[in-house]
Amino acid sequence: MRPRALPALALGLVLLVTGCGEAGKSPEKAAAPPSDSAAPAPSPVTKPSPTPTPAKPKLRPLPKKLPAGLHRASGSNGVALTFDDGPDPRFTPQILAQLRAARVQATFCVVGKQAKRYPELVARIVREGHQLCNHSWHHDMNLGRRSAAEIRSDLQRTNEAIHAAAPKAPITWFRQPGGRWTAEEVTIARQMGLRPLHWSVDPQDWDHPPAKTIIKRVKGATRHGSVVLLHDAGGDRAQTMAACRHLIPDIKRRYGIALPR
Numbered sequence: 001m002r003p004r005a006l007p008a009l010a011l012g013l014v015l016l017v018t019g020c021g022e023a024g025k026s027p028e029k030a031a032a033p034p035s036d037s038a039a040p041a042p043s044p045v046t047k048p049s050p051t052p053t054p055a056k057p058k059l060r061p062l063p064k065k066l067p068a069g070l071h072r073a074s075g076s077n078g079v080a081l082t083f084d085d086g087p088d089p090r091f092t093p094q095i096l097a098q099l100r101a102a103r104v105q106a107t108f109c110v111v112g113k114q115a116k117r118y119p120e121l122v123a124r125i126v127r128e129g130h131q132l133c134n135h136s137w138h139h140d141m142n143l144g145r146r147s148a149a150e151i152r153s154d155l156q157r158t159n160e161a162i163h164a165a166a167p168k169a170p171i172t173w174f175r176q177p178g179g180r181w182t183a184e185e186v187t188i189a190r191q192m193g194l195r196p197l198h199w200s201v202d203p204q205d206w207d208h209p210p211a212k213t214i215i216k217r218v219k220g221a222t223r224h225g226s227v228v229l230l231h232d233a234g235g236d237r238a239q240t241m242a243a244c245r246h247l248i249p250d251i252k253r254r255y256g257i258a259l260p261r
């Protein structure tokens with residue numbers, strides 16, 4: 001068999017199954033400083049991975065299937081665009097400018113630490129009519145597996161950082177990093193007024209494919225009512241920015257772009 005035949009086939013599956021890309025990163029990076037940000041770090045020193053955390057708490061098992069009740073469609077004919085892991089001082093303003101030029105709104109799944117660090121960007125997201133989604137305090141891939149108290153306090157802390165930046169902004173959604181949801185977490189998020197937002201199209205832009213690949217993957221999988229997962233932070237997002245210059249007008253023309261509901 002020719003090995004070249006596989007990627008296209010694999011892609012179809014990957015698009016549906018894998019999550020927020022962060023799956024490709026170290027799941028324990030949570031303990032590190034806001035390494036999601038590709039912005040010039042204040043410290044020039046690259047630290048080795050943190051020393052093993054003492055006495056790891058027990059984690060509940062990750063379910064094999066996604067729990068019920070996740071929003072995986074926009075709720076209308078339009079396509080919902082979602083941008084994760086920011087805000088980021090280099091890329092968030094670029095995507096905001098693109099959205100503004102196209103006169104469309106998107107949902108920003110912000111990380112609490114990033115919101116605390118860049119409050120002016122959170123305020124700008126809100127001011128320009130976009131929607132907010134809580135994406136955990138430090139992008140904890142295992143948040144859903146922790147105790148109810150830990151989950152609640154992580155979401156609360158993130159909400160507070162967002163509200164410190166944009167006091168009256170509604171935080172409509174929660175999205176678990178990596179899409180590693182548990183039913184318990186969905187329940188807690190709902191109790192806090194956060195609706196669980198998953199996705200239906202994942203071009204895996206976190207893995208730095210070239211813009212043309214991101215475009216191809218998104219266009220191949222997007223339908224009316226899709227929720228598209230993209231990243232405006234967490235690494236070098238130049239290829240995502242380039243892809244969006246094509247995708248945003250194209251999706252708007254084909255399907256319309258709408259906030260999820």
Ligand SMILES: [Zn+2]
Nearest residue numbers: 020084085177
């Ligand atoms: Zn993420």
